[in-house]
Amino acid sequence: MPLAHKGREINDILCPPFGGEPGGGSRITVRYFGTSATNSRGANAVRPNGLLGKETMTKITASRRQISEDWVSLHCMPNDSDAQESLFWAFETLDELMRSDPEEAWMIIDTVRQLNGTDIILANLAAGPLEDLLVNHGKTFIDRVEALARDDEQFRKVLSAVWKNDMPDALWARVKSVAGPCW
16 A cells, blocks of 8 residues: 555555564554645644644744644544644644755654654654655755664664655665665
């Protein structure tokens, strides 16, 4: 099944258990929200002003820690719940930072993985923000990615769940050379 293709809310990762052999796959549910202006019920998703851009830009003033904590909480809430919708600003903010301030996005990605290293959070981090960062700014971040992966087993695990997407072949080869085994 495809992983984190934009426009799909739920995707499954089927791959071998961490350190395991192909064919012994485990299933991890990954939520991928995309950047649509409405949620799955057709209502504005936590946009009091009704404007995706304005609300997102307002929320960017929130602290790195608050964005990270709310991003984690968002991915732990039931789909289409009021609680999930109230935290959606954190997703939108990180998504906006990918374009407007990739350095800050990198810091939030690192903060998220340090706050919560559960499989669901790591899988969502890999299939969303980290993959997007590498697709759009990989040349800028690949040296840091390689250095962190050499010293951090958890980061290698996250990298193993990133897909190539639109990464150039040379960049993808560098990512895969430091990623951990599929889990």
